[in-house]
Amino acid sequence: MDIVSLIKDLISKAVVVAWLLFFLSWIVGWAIKGAPIPMGRARKIGQGLIEDAVWGAFWIAVGTTLFWLITYISSYLGNALPSPPTPQMP
Amino acid sequence: MYIFLITYYLAILTFYLGVLIYSLPIPLSNLKRWAPRLIADAFYIMALLFSISSIARFSEAIQSLLGGSWEFFLSYMKASIFFRTQLLVFLGTINGIITQFKFLLGLARLISMIIRVISASLYAFTIMYAIATFVRYSFWSLIALGLALMAIPFRIARNAGAFLIAFALVFNTALPLYIQFTKTLILSEDKEFDTPIIFGNIINMANKPLYTGYIGLEYPGGYIGPIPVYSSTYIVPAVKYLQENLTVYYDVCGHIFYTNITNVSVMSLCKGVALCKVNMMVYGLVEYREGIALHARPFPKLVNVTIFTSNYIEIYIESDIEYELYVSIVDSYKIKSFRVDSEDIGDVNNFYKYRWYWYNLNGKTYATPVPPGKHRIEIELTKDSNSLVEPDESYIYEAQIKLVSQANAPGLFDEVTRIMYIDIIGATFYVSLLLSISFALARLLGGATRLRVTL
Numbered sequence: 001m002d003i004v005s006l007i008k009d010l011i012s013k014a015v016v017v018a019w020l021l022f023f024l025s026w027i028v029g030w031a032i033k034g035a036p037i038p039m040g041r042a043r044k045i046g047q048g049l050i051e052d053a054v055w056g057a058f059w060i061a062v063g064t065t066l067f068w069l070i071t072y073i074s075s076y077l078g079n080a081l082p083s084p085p086t087p088q089m090p
Numbered sequence: 091m092y093i094f095l096i097t098y099y100l101a102i103l104t105f106y107l108g109v110l111i112y113s114l115p116i117p118l119s120n121l122k123r124w125a126p127r128l129i130a131d132a133f134y135i136m137a138l139l140f141s142i143s144s145i146a147r148f149s150e151a152i153q154s155l156l157g158g159s160w161e162f163f164l165s166y167m168k169a170s171i172f173f174r175t176q177l178l179v180f181l182g183t184i185n186g187i188i189t190q191f192k193f194l195l196g197l198a199r200l201i202s203m204i205i206r207v208i209s210a211s212l213y214a215f216t217i218m219y220a221i222a223t224f225v226r227y228s229f230w231s232l233i234a235l236g237l238a239l240m241a242i243p244f245r246i247a248r249n250a251g252a253f254l255i256a257f258a259l260v261f262n263t264a265l266p267l268y269i270q271f272t273k274t275l276i277l278s279e280d281k282e283f284d285t286p287i288i289f290g291n292i293i294n295m296a297n298k299p300l301y302t303g304y305i306g307l308e309y310p311g312g313y314i315g316p317i318p319v320y321s322s323t324y325i326v327p328a329v330k331y332l333q334e335n336l337t338v339y340y341d342v343c344g345h346i347f348y349t350n351i352t353n354v355s356v357m358s359l360c361k362g363v364a365l366c367k368v369n370m371m372v373y374g375l376v377e378y379r380e381g382i383a384l385h386a387r388p389f390p391k392l393v394n395v396t397i398f399t400s401n402y403i404e405i406y407i408e409s410d411i412e413y414e415l416y417v418s419i420v421d422s423y424k425i426k427s428f429r430v431d432s433e434d435i436g437d438v439n440n441f442y443k444y445r446w447y448w449y450n451l452n453g454k455t456y457a458t459p460v461p462p463g464k465h466r467i468e469i470e471l472t473k474d475s476n477s478l479v480e481p482d483e484s485y486i487y488e489a490q491i492k493l494v495s496q497a498n499a500p501g502l503f504d505e506v507t508r509i510m511y512i513d514i515i516g517a518t519f520y521v522s523l524l525l526s527i528s529f530a531l532a533r534l535l536g537g538a539t540r541l542r543v544t545l
Contacts, residue, residue, distance in 0.1 A: 004092075007099040014106040018113050025115035045117045052122055056112030059129060063105055067136070074140035 018060055025053040093234035097139055100241035105132035107243050128243060135241045138535075142233060142255075149263040158266035160226060166269055167219045170513075174212040181205050207511070214517040218268075221521065225261040232258035240536075252536030253528070260528040268520050272512075292319060292340075292370045294377065295389045303378045304481070306341040307493070309334050314492045316341050316449070316481055340372040343383035343418035344446030344453050348373045376405070381420040381451070381479030382471070388413050390460075400479075403469040409462050417469065418446070420453040422477040426470040430460065449481035 026049075033046030108128030111121060153159075185201045188194045225232075232254050239251030292300045306315025311334075335355050340347040350371045359368055376384040377395045382403070384395070390409030397404040400423075407415070419425070425438045435441070441456045460467070473479075 003096055004099055007096070007103050011099070011103050011106055014103065014110050018106060018110040021110065021113040021115065025113055028115045048119075048122075049115060049117055052112045052125070053115075056109050056125075059105075059109045059112065063109065066133070067102065067105075070133075070136050070140065077140065077144065 015060065018056060022053050022057045022060070025049050026057075029053060091234075093231075093238050094139065097135065097234070097237045097241045100238065100243070101132045101135040101139065104128050104135070104241065104243040108132065124244065127245070131243075131245065131248075135237070138240070139237055142237065146229075146233070146259065146262075149259055153263045153266065156267055157270055158264075160266050163266035163269060164219075164222065164226070167215060167222060171212065171215050171219060174208055174215065178205060178208055178212065181208070207514075211511075211513045214514045218265075218517045218521065221261070222265050225258065225265065229258050229262045249532065249536045253532040255535055256528040256531035257525075260524055260531060264524050264527070268517075271520055272516050292372065294372050294375050296376075296393050298377075298394075300340075300372060300375070300377065302380075304341045304486075306339040306346065308337040308339065315339070315489050316486060317489050317493060318486055338370060340375055340378075342375070342378045342448075343381065343420065344448040344451075344455075345383065345385065345418060347375045347385070381453075382423060383416075383418040385416045385418070386413050387416070400473045401471055403467075403471070405467045405469075406464070407460065407467060408464045409460070411462055412459060414457045414459050415467065416443070416455055416457045418453060418455040419471070420448070420451045420479050422474045422479050423471045424474075425456065426472055427468075428456075428458065428470075429468045430458070431465050432468075449485045451478060451481060 029046045029049030031046070033043055033050065035042070035046075037043070105128070108125045108131075111125040111128065114121070181201055181204060185198055185205070188198045188201065236251040236254030236258065239247035239254065241251075242248070292303075292305075294300055300319065303319045304316030305319055306313060306317070308314075335353050336351060337353050338349045338351040340349060350373075351368070356368060374385045374387055374389060376386055376393050377398060378384070379398050380400060382398075382400075384403070384405070386393070386407075388411065390407050390413055392406075392408040394406045395403065396406060405415075417425070417428075428435050428438050428441075435458060438456055441458050443455045443457045445452065445454050447453075
């Protein structure tokens with residue numbers, strides 16, 4: 001059980017860090033995008049950061065649903081794996 | 091099962107790592123490119139994990155559709171290995187006999203060469219059998235380990251895992267089809283199963299092996315004999331004359347001894363088996379050597395010939411009923427004395443029964459009644475060293491020619507060639523074929539486009 005609990009622990013840590021980083025990079029992205037730097041590349045960097053951060057948030061939100069869907073379908077096929085962990089914010 | 095759990099959670103971890111990389115405020119595009127890859131990988135591994143048992147069941151269905159079966163394949167491999175080892179023992183015996191004749195050393199070389207080639211065929215089959223048992227018994231472990239390796243994030247062990255899964259799937263499905271492969275591609279007709287190999291021991295009624303002597307075969311077309319017996323073990327492919335009703339006699343010293351193979355078709359004893367053991371039991375004969383035959387009627391319970399030379403014979407017999415011990419000797423021998431329990435029975439000529447004529451030899455038979463109980467019988471003989479004790483070579487040669495012509499010699503030659511060469515080529519060829527299929531399947535499962543593994 002050690003490896004499994006280690007991985008579960010890692011999953012919850014990754015989710016917490018991902019949520020926090022999402023907020024951080026969203027803020028940083030808007031900061032760079034809105035900063036008065038004349039170079040277009042800086043604004044593109046900011047745009048990229050925002051986009052990826054939003055994608056990340058989307059996948060966090062959707063991921064749990066999708067995993068639940070996959071296990072639900074497979075339970076009809078007869079596989080008995082446990083339901084995916086639903087990591088929450090602390 | 092536990093490894094499947096690990097795979098499951100690793101897939102979820104991969105997913106959340108991908109999400110984490112998406113949310114990183116580091117604008118490195120090479121790093122950010124990992125994020126969608128990790129997310130896609132996670133879903134792919136989940137889907138593979140849940141469908142792997144359906145895939146395995148589907149491949150087993152394909153296998154049975156093509157006519158392969160693991161039990162049949164494993165028993166076929168065991169029988170082939172066993173037959174090749176028996177053949178090696180048999181050829182080794184012939185080699186041992188031939189090396190006693192100095193002028194036949196060339197033939198001994200030829201037989202050693204054949205032995206070497208059959209040993210190579212045996213190695214190929216043993217390796218294939220080892221691979222077969224390995225794949226058969228660790229199929230699910232390989233699949234589970236392969237999936238777990240594939241699920242490790244960042245595609246570290248993805249190719250390795252894909253290869254393990256592909257190897258297990260392909261070999262589990264396709265190895266038993268080796269039999270169909272040899273049948274369709276290499277053989278024009280499946281000789282191995284229509285004509286089984288029959289082997290066995292030649293024994294007397296006390297279950298002691300008979301090492302020398304002569305055999306006669308009577309089949310509906312005639313009689314072939316005397317065929318010399320070189321070893322107590324015989325191996326024959328079941329050729330034409332074994333399919334008809336056959337009677338085998340043990341033809342020594344003017345007497346024809348019946349065996350348990352009387353008016354039977356040996357093929358009917360070996361239905362549908364690739365290798366079958368038929369012991370040939372000679373009725374009435376105790377032992378034969380160099381023109382001296384000991385036989386008894388009715389056959390005593392226990393008989394043990396401890397010393398049997400041209401000059402002295404010692405027998406220990408135990409019986410519940412009275413019986414007669416017959417000693418048939420060719421005219422080159424004379425019985426000097428005959429003792430039962432160290433007591434001389436008197437003039438041997440009183441026990442003389444009849445004369446006989448055996449190919450080119452004359453001989454006599456003496457019969458002594460022996461009371462029940464345990465006895466020790468000693469016979470002393472003198473041998474006239476100038477005259478013959480075995481039938482002339484011409485009779486034996488003639489019988490062997492007739493046997494070979496009856497036995498459909500080209501068929502026999504094909505059989506031995508097939509064993510010697512085609513099986514070596516076939517086994518290694520088929521394994522490499524399966525390996526290339528599993529490489530291609532691994533590439534399909536792994537799907538690594540950027541990471542190229544050179545093998």
